Amino acid sequence: VGYDLTTPALVVDDGAFRHNLDTMTAALPGGKLRPHVKAHKCTAIARRQYVNGHRSFTCATLREVEVMADRGLGDDLLLANEVLGARRLDRLVDAGSRITLVVDSPETVAAAAASAVREVLIDVRVGLMRCGVEPGEAGGLADLARSRGLEVRGVMGYEGQLMLVADRDERRRATESAMAGLLAAAADVGGDLVSGGGTGTYAENTWVDEVQAGSYALMDTAYAGLGLPFRQALFVLGTVISVSRTWAVADVGLKALGMDHGLPAIDGAEVVFCSDEHVTFTPADRRFAVGDHVLVHPAHVDPTVALHERMHLVDGARVLETWPVDMRGW
Numbered sequence: 001v002g003y004d005l006t007t008p009a010l011v012v013d014d015g016a017f018r019h020n021l022d023t024m025t026a027a028l029p030g031g032k033l034r035p036h037v038k039a040h041k042c043t044a045i046a047r048r049q050y051v052n053g054h055r056s057f058t059c060a061t062l063r064e065v066e067v068m069a070d071r072g073l074g075d076d077l078l079l080a081n082e083v084l085g086a087r088r089l090d091r092l093v094d095a096g097s098r099i100t101l102v103v104d105s106p107e108t109v110a111a112a113a114a115s116a117v118r119e120v121l122i123d124v125r126v127g128l129m130r131c132g133v134e135p136g137e138a139g140g141l142a143d144l145a146r147s148r149g150l151e152v153r154g155v156m157g158y159e160g161q162l163m164l165v166a167d168r169d170e171r172r173r174a175t176e177s178a179m180a181g182l183l184a185a186a187a188d189v190g191g192d193l194v195s196g197g198g199t200g201t202y203a204e205n206t207w208v209d210e211v212q213a214g215s216y217a218l219m220d221t222a223y224a225g226l227g228l229p230f231r232q233a234l235f236v237l238g239t240v241i242s243v244s245r246t247w248a249v250a251d252v253g254l255k256a257l258g259m260d261h262g263l264p265a266i267d268g269a270e271v272v273f274c275s276d277e278h279v280t281f282t283p284a285d286r287r288f289a290v291g292d293h294v295l296v297h298p299a300h301v302d303p304t305v306a307l308h309e310r311m312h313l314v315d316g317a318r319v320l321e322t323w324p325v326d327m328r329g330w
């Protein structure tokens, strides 16, 4: 029996998904994991993580915070990204959600102070060319935040440049040196929370109090290369729409796949390239016919999910549940 889905369709393998959630919960139970929702943008998945014992979450956008809080998942939401429009969250704070912002400038401190949000973390740069203050500047920014009436819970530092370092020992060594800066900043800042890490360093980063991993729930081919104990749970289901003597074409193109980590993969085939609505692949040890379904493994989970309105939880070709990707947008 084939899939009864219009393609391209985002599908989640139930067995792999459960394995991933349970494996991570066993490694980092309860508050040791602050799951990042940006990887799945789906409150149905966040609720599964909540049921597994994780009550605090990481978000990347105001919209993610809003939707999580509106769905009753607002026990402790960290918006791990600089925002100037924090006042959008006032109604949620007033209604009882606990929201923490990160700040790395006087401007983001002022934006937080002007909102109903009372709690912040100082975002510290730990090697990624992105947000954060230098470790030596963290204490001064914490003083400024406190002078503006904010409570500083501690620090966060995301070592994103290390997530895909292939060698585990090298990843651990580099994480240790990145975290030395974060811990020095934490000593200056005060508070009791040190937040950081991700799927690539969840086992190596033993310096943070909580790990902000997100991709582990669904996985992608970039992370699969690290030999982590998580399984590929996310696929884009496609239909073969054309075949030649040497290649086949399915209806999963750039508009259905995040491609910043490279080409997707298809079991039993070599992917040649993608265009807007097509993936062209050369069958290796398998024959493909027009009308066949193919499972395309994305190279990067987050931007792939963000392109889809819904995802389907499947057991083989059987659809168990359909979940809206309800945290899409900004």
Ligand SMILES: Cc1ncc(COP(=O)(O)O)c(C=O)c1O
Residues within 6 Å of the ligand: 036, 039, 058, 080, 158, 160, 163, 196, 197, 198, 199, 200, 212, 213, 214, 215, 216
């Ligand atoms: C601030 C922050 N924390 C954590 C992560 C880790 O996410 P993942 O586990 O998906 O690598 C990310 C991903 O980009 C991030 O931006």
